Amino acid sequence: MLALWVLTPPLATASENELATRLQQGGHVLMLRHAHAPGFGDPPHFKLDDCTTQRNLDASGRAQAMAAGGWLRGQGVKAARVYSSQWCRSLETARLLNLGDVTPLPALNSFFERTHDRVNSLVALNAFFARQPADGPLLILVTHFVNIQAIAGFGVGSGEGVLLQLQPGEAPRVVGRLDVGAPGPARTRRRSVL
Template identity: 40%
Template sequence: MLRLVLAIIVFLGAMPAQATEAGWALLRNGGHVVLLRHAATTGTVEPPSFDIEKCATQLNLSDRGRQQARKIGALFAARAAPVERVLSSRYCRTLETARLAFGDSLVEPLAALDKPTEATIEADVTAVKEIIRNFSGSDNIVLVTHLENIQALTGASAREGEAVIVGLQGENLHVLGRIVF
């Protein structure tokens, strides 16, 4: 019985590594869309004084999150995963994740990637799908966003700093691969 439990633990521990390797294989060829959840933050709930223009009123990246964002960029470079364009939510934690990982020059803020509300979710999902539908680059496009957007677009969850590689099939996005940082 102990061997069975150990075998299951080893198998489950290997799954993220295998998923990550498969994800890198997809990105090496370019032409893919990556939904990247922002790196690790200082908390879990947005302060009540939230203001999109003032980072001091938002959840921000922790020191670990900044290290994670730099690692994301270093791994994209080391794994020869070309990035053509980076779109980011306007929240400070997503912009900082994008800039630390990919540099200021590639990062473009996009309101449709902000944390959605009930009033904006449908329009945001439509806008992001339109960007994906129109993407025809030979390199990859990275969309740095929030868990709620990834769930609304794919039905899948993602950890802080996790990349979800997606493809459009008909009107729906399907998860093609994942990379855990």
């Protein structure tokens, strides 16, 4: 039976420069919350295959996603393995990063209003982590607040992410928190490390 991993923040903290350097090193995962999508949750008539029934990115969310991709490229990330929740706002965020083909991954789907899916989603996500090479290229997972909170132990805002380090046979280790979608000085003020 696959155990659910619970991550705890590391004892040591990573500097902003170290986090940027780690983005280029093998064996790291950036779990990124989708960019700004006004509202809360999804409408009652939500359908996974119909974006008109979902909460979607607005113009500022699209700009935020493009800025995140630009910031990542500025840190030397030219391409990554990019996976996304099947929600339209996550898929659009992932595509606007412009860092590679986007693969939908159901394990990244939100369980905010579907709490009965939480355990199965986390088991599937942990199995996904376990299959990844510890020295593989950067993996970007675009997902939702509740998914990141369940893995990292804390939530992040729209366009923010958590950098994890893969560890064979163990839970990924939280390295730090990045606000990759904020412009210029706001990004510096809001970025934090654990």
